Amino acid sequence: MLGSLRRELARGLGEEIRRKFGVEHLPVVETPPRRSLGDLALPAPLHLARQLGRKPRDIAQELAAGWTLPDGVCELRVEGAGYLNVFLDRPRFAAALLTAEPFGPPREAPGGKAIVEHTNINPNKAAHIGHLRNAVLGDLLVRCLRALGRQVEVQNYIDDTGVQVADVVVGFCDLEPTSYADVKALPEPFDYYCWDLYARVGRWYEQDAARLELRRKTLHELERGQGERAEMGRLISHRIVARHLRTMARLGIGYDLLTHESHILALHFFSVANEQLVARGVLRLESEGKNAGCWVMPLEGTAEFAGLEDPDKVIVRSDGTITYVGKDIAYQLWKFGLLGKDFGYRYWMDQALWMTAVEGASDHPAFGGATDVVNVIDARQSYLQKIVRAGLAALGHDEAARRSIHFAYEMVSLSPATARLLGVESEDGKAQEMSGRKGIGVKADDLLDRLEEKARDEIAARNRDLEGPELADLARKIATAAVRFFMVKTSTTRVIAFDFEEALDFEGDSGPYLQYALVRARAIERKLAEAGRGGNLDATAIAGQRPELWSDDLWDLVHASASLADTVERAATTLELSLVARHALELAQRFNALYHHHPVLHEEDAELAAVRRAAFALFARALATLCDLLGIPEPARM
RNA sequence: GCGCCCGUAGCUCAGCUGGAUAGAGCGUGAGCCUCCGGAGCUCAAGGUCAGAGGUUCGAAUCCUCUCGGGCGCACCA
Numbered sequence: 222m223l224g225s226l227r228r229e230l231a232r233g234l235g236e237e238i239r240r241k242f243g244v245e246h247l248p249v250v251e252t253p254p255r256r257s258l259g260d261l262a263l264p265a266p267l268h269l270a271r272q273l274g275r276k277p278r279d280i281a282q283e284l285a286a287g288w289t290l291p292d293g294v295c296e297l298r299v300e301g302a303g304y305l306n307v308f309l310d311r312p313r314f315a316a317a318l319l320t321a322e323p324f325g326p327p328r329e330a331p332g333g334k335a336i337v338e339h340t341n342i343n344p345n346k347a348a349h350i351g352h353l354r355n356a357v358l359g360d361l362l363v364r365c366l367r368a369l370g371r372q373v374e375v376q377n378y379i380d381d382t383g384v385q386v387a388d389v390v391v392g393f394c395d396l397e398p399t400s401y402a403d404v405k406a407l408p409e410p411f412d413y414y415c416w417d418l419y420a421r422v423g424r425w426y427e428q429d430a431a432r433l434e435l436r437r438k439t440l441h442e443l444e445r446g447q448g449e450r451a452e453m454g455r456l457i458s459h460r461i462v463a464r465h466l467r468t469m470a471r472l473g474i475g476y477d478l479l480t481h482e483s484h485i486l487a488l489h490f491f492s493v494a495n496e497q498l499v500a501r502g503v504l505r506l507e508s509e510g511k512n513a514g515c516w517v518m519p520l521e522g523t524a525e526f527a528g529l530e531d532p533d534k535v536i537v538r539s540d541g542t543i544t545y546v547g548k549d550i551a552y553q554l555w556k557f558g559l560l561g562k563d564f565g566y567r568y569w570m571d572q573a574l575w576m577t578a579v580e581g582a583s584d585h586p587a588f589g590g591a592t593d594v595v596n597v598i599d600a601r602q603s604y605l606q607k608i609v610r611a612g613l614a615a616l617g618h619d620e621a622a623r624r625s626i627h628f629a630y631e632m633v634s635l636s637p638a639t640a641r642l643l644g645v646e647s648e649d650g651k652a653q654e655m656s657g658r659k660g661i662g663v664k665a666d667d668l669l670d671r672l673e674e675k676a677r678d679e680i681a682a683r684n685r686d687l688e689g690p691e692l693a694d695l696a697r698k699i700a701t702a703a704v705r706f707f708m709v710k711t712s713t714t715r716v717i718a719f720d721f722e723e724a725l726d727f728e729g730d731s732g733p734y735l736q737y738a739l740v741r742a743r744a745i746e747r748k749l750a751e752a753g754r755g756g757n758l759d760a761t762a763i764a765g766q767r768p769e770l771w772s773d774d775l776w777d778l779v780h781a782s783a784s785l786a787d788t789v790e791r792a793a794t795t796l797e798l799s800l801v802a803r804h805a806l807e808l809a810q811r812f813n814a815l816y817h818h819h820p821v822l823h824e825e826d827a828e829l830a831a832v833r834r835a836a837f838a839l840f841a842r843a844l845a846t847l848c849d850l851l852g853i854p855e856p857a858r859m
Numbered sequence: 860g861c862g863c864c865c866g867u868a869g870c871u872c873a874g875c876u877g878g879a880u881a882g883a884g885c886g887u888g889a890g891c892c893u894c895c896g897g898a899g900c901u902c903a904a905g906g907u908c909a910g911a912g913g914u915u916c917g918a919a920u921c922c923u924c925u926c927g928g929g930c931g932c933a934c935c936a
Contacts (some may be wrong), residue, residue, distance in 0.1 A: 254879055264878060270916070277916080290887070301879050302916080343936075384935050516936060526862095526932095538934040545936050603863065603933060631864065632930080652929085699898090711872065714864055716929065723871070723884095727898050729884040730872080737898050745895045752895095791875080803873070803883095810883080813899060822895045859898075 223320050223783040224790070225325070227261065230307060231289045231305040234263055236821055237288050242273060242280075243745050256773045259306030260780060265427055266303040277303025293317070311771040315779050315832075316764030318839055323846045324786045327370035333592030336556050337363050340377045340469065340476070341598070343385040344458040346419045347412035349662040351599070351633040351655055357708040357852070358630055358798055359597040360474045364850045365793045365801065374588065377476045378552075382446075383545075384481045385419070385657075387439040390453045392418040395435050396425050401449075403727050412464040413664070415457065420660030434718035444542055446487055452754070455483075470667050472701050473852045479576040484564055487579045491543050492572050493562050494551035504536055514539030518546075518612065524608060534608050538544055546605055550612040557613075557621040558590030564831060593624045595796075600629040600714075628796050630713035636720035640662065652718040663719060672700035675725055676733075682859060698854040703731030710802045730806060732853050738809035739848065740859055741816065742841040748822050749834065763835050770832040774815045778836050781808055782843035789850065805847040812840050 227250040248265040266280035273280060281299040290297060296308035339359020342352045359375075366373050380386070393399045398417070398845040409415060418778045434758060442450040462479065469475070485491070493517075499502045504516045509807025511536055521532030536547040554560040566588065568574065575585060586675050596608060606627035623788065635643070640653035645661055655662035676699035687695070707724050711717055727733040749755045771779075785804070792800040821837065824830040848855060 249876080251878080252875075258879075262879085267878065267916080304879075380936070512934075517934095523912085535934050541936075542934080546936070549936095599930095600864070601930060602936075605936080629863090634929085654929090683896085683898080712865095715872080716865075718869085726885075729898095731884085731898085733898055734884095737896080741896055741899085748895050788875090795876090799873090800875085806883085814901090816895080817900070820895065858896090 222321050222325070222786065223261075223571065223780070224787040226291065226293065226309075227787070230261060230263065230294075233288070233291060234265055234305070236271065237284055238265065241283060242269070242763060244269065244272065245550070247501060248834040252298075253304070253306060256777055256780075258300050258304075259512060260309045261307040262300075263305040263307070264303075266305065270303070273443075281305050281326070281608055311768050311776050311779075312766045312832075313764050314783070315771070315835055316760040317838065318779065318783055319758055319760045319763060323842065324368055324370070324789070326402065332371070332787070334590065335366055335593040335595065336374045336376055336589070336591040337366070337595045337597065338376045338378055338406050338480075338556075339363075339597035340465070340474075341380070342381060342465050343657075344461040344465070345378055345385040346416040346461070346657055347410070347823060348465050348665040349655060350668055351662070352465075353665050353668075354480060354630065354633050354717065355470075355597055355599065356469055356474050356706045357472070357705050358628070358713065360852055361705075361709055361795065361798050361801065361850065362470075362595065362597070362628065362796070364852065365789050365798070368846075369793060374591065375475070375477045376480050377478070379458065379462055379479055379481045381441040381454065381481050382486060384436065384440060386454050386458055387436050388422045389415050389419050389457050390439045390450050391432075391435045391442070392422040392452060393453055393457070394439070395432075396422055401453060401456060405460075407802075410464065410666070411460045413666075416657075416660060418662065419657065423658045423660075428819055439677075441542070442539075443483075444486055446483060447474075452757050464567075466574075468669070471697070472668075472705060475550060477575060477586075478566075479569055479574065480552070480564075482548060484577040484579055485548055486543075488562065488564060489558060490551040490562060491547055491554060494554055495537070496850055497616055498536070498612070503612065503617055505533075507533075512539075516606065518615075520611070521606070529711075545788065546612070549605075549609045553594065553609055553613060553621075553625060554616075554618075555589050555838060556591055556594045557625075559617070559618055559621060563589065594621075595626045595628050597628045597630070599632050603627065603629050604801055620635055626796075628713075632718040633717045633719050635661075635663070636718045636723075639719060639721050642721060652716070658666065661827045663721075668704060668724065669700055671721075672703050673697055674727065676700050676703070676727070684858065695856050695859060698856045699727070699733050699736065699859060702736050702848075702853040703727060704732070705853055706730075706732030706735065706802055706847065709798055709851065710806070712799050713797060725784070733859070735809045735844065735848055735851075735853060736856055736859060737807050738812050739841060739844050739855055740857075741814060742837050742844070743855075745816075745821055745834075745837060746841070752822060758831075758835055758838055763831065765826055768828050771836075775819060775833065775836045778808070778811050778840050781811055783837045784847060785843045800846075804851075805844060805851060808840060808844050810845070812837070812844075 231250055238244055238246045248263050251262045253259050253262045266277040269280055270277040281303045282370040285297050285299055285305060293310055294307050294313055295310040298306045300306045337359060340356045342348050363373050364376050393404055439450045441855045443454045500520040504518055507513050507515050507517055512533055514536035515535045517533040518536050519533050535544055536542055564577040565579055566575050566585040567578045567581040569576040610622050610625055634652040637650055645653055673696045676696040680695050788800055788804045792798050819833045821830050821833045
């Protein structure tokens with residue numbers, strides 16, 4: 222809403238500048254630091270001063286004179302060093318906002334399908350809070366893109382043939398021999414059992430390096446897909462994925478397709494990709510040196526990969542197996558519909574979720590074939606993702622390489638206090654990295670359990686009458702809000718040092734704070750309805766109210782609510798998703814700060830009450846929309 | 860050695876593609892519930908924006924260097 226006005230102002234002023242000074246300039250539109258200065262600010266005169274060799278204020282005066290302003294602007298002032306500040310017609314703007322769609326029509330042609338890949342947890346142990354950051358960010362991105370009109374396909378990549386699964390297979394087959402039937406019969410939580418077993422296998426290898434031969438043997442069987450160990454691998458992977466999906470479902474996170482690495486192998490995706498890679502001369506068979514017998518991708522000579530110790534990346538190992546990068550190039554080609562080969566598909570268990578298959582159902586939705594691909598993968602894998610991109614480009618798929626985005630975010634480590642809680646000694650005051658291999662980390666379900674328990678206590682203390690399923694449901698909603706907000710409130714470029722005490726805090730910068738503000742705004746509306754003063758807001762009447770009724774603080778709330786679409790769009794384009802969380806927080810803070818100065822139910826002046834009600838309605842709609850994007854559920858009470 | 864990320868209040872973090880008086884939360888101190896929900900609000904204290912140069916009318920923001928911290932640079936992913 223505010224966005225279209227910003228664009229109109231920028232375009233209008235640009236024309237004015239061209240007409241009066243004969244210069245091409247694309248004006249930026251800012252928000253002034255104080256409302257008394259205006260609703261929007263155009264610093265163009267400051268930018269033009271040097272080029273035109275004139276004082277900014279003079280330029281501003283000249284531009285202001287005779288400029289026909291866009292509809293809805295009621296005043297233009299020259300402020301400060303030479304800003305052109307715009308004041309909006311408050312009643313009319315609020316009225317227009319009341320009847321507008323939150324996101325309006327898509328600004329640009331939405332383009333084709335976008336594939337977002339996230340979660341991607343190795344199916345060999347329980348999900349931890351690092352995986353949670355990935356899934357929560359990925360899911361937020363998906364929700365933002367969909368809100369902006371994009372068609373999105375969500376994929377969760379299951380590496381069911383990798384070393385990590387192999388290690389747990391070794392655990393069940395060699396370290397603690399357990400029959401297939403017994404593994405199948407192990408009680409839940411199966412992922413917790415594997416978490417410990419995986420760590421034990423790691424220590425077991427350390428005691429005798431010869432045992433690593435078992436890992437190699439297992440890995441080969443997993444890749445071939447045949448034999449006892451492959452069967453065991455499938456069982457483990459299946460049971461763990463079921464647990465991961467359940468964990469994510471607690472947070473409202475879901476997927477369209479589970480892509481299995483085993484199917485990429487079984488359907489020989491890489492062979493097809495490999496033909497192209499060899500034909501194009503992207504891969505080279507090494508006959509000597511440390512990479513003898515391997516197919517490598519030479520990276521030297523490009524600025525992007527300058528300064529590497531070893532300028533060659535192994536794609537096919539000397540034993541004929543394929544590295545992760547090789548598989549990922551093939552997978553990436555498939556995502557863009559460039560491989561010339563497709564998976565089979567079938568339902569995952571009985572849910573409305575699809576998974577890849579070797580031979581699948583005859584009738585299934587079309588997967589893959591996207592125009593844009595976003596891979597949500599932590600920043601430690603940037604180097605590998607760059608190689609995958611370079612592979613696409615080397616095959617001549619420059620467009621696909623350009624549209625292949627690695628959404629890199631920093632990892633989650635443990636605060637010293639939390640590390641100590643887990644029995645890990647941390648060096649003086651330093652954060653401790655998690656390690657699945659060592660079994661060091663906070664499990665996602667443990668965190669959720671603790672959050673729900675705390676939420677239940679907090680709710681029960683405030684609402685004595687609540688119990689049973691209703692209480693459990695509210696607790697789940699509040700726990701979801703807490704963890705999801707925690708994971709997205711900080712910039713993606715920053716390492717999160719996870720701290721239990723901070724994560725369990727429902728006050729201040731937190732998900733429950735947002736929920737509380739929303740619940741309170743809803744309560745006002747409910748009370749009005751109970752008093753027979755509810756019903757639809759009359760936009761025409763609002764538009765005609767005296768502007769003085771819109772005090773600055775109420776107007777600020779509306780102003781902030783109106784930049785929702787802008788913020789979401791900026792977040793989606795820059796992949797700085799914390800903007801969504803921060804905007805929601807800003808709205809909630811503004812509302813909390815002012816609502817008790819602006820009674821609605823007890824206001825005798827009907828016009829003033831109507832204005833306040835409209836402001837709160839606009840706020841509630843904006844915050845509810847943002848919470849929806851953030852995956853923060855709205856509790857009926859709390 | 861090379862590459863990426865970070866350094867802003869005691870702690871955790873914002874600071875909108877250079878702009879108006881650097882802001883929140885936690886913590887600390889003092890207040891606010893006969894009045895639409897106190898998971899809230901108000902006020903106070905708290906800053907060499909790591910450091911040094913440079914560009915600019917203007918730098919926390921851009922450039923260079925230095926110092927700290929994190930993470931990468933496998934026939935693991």
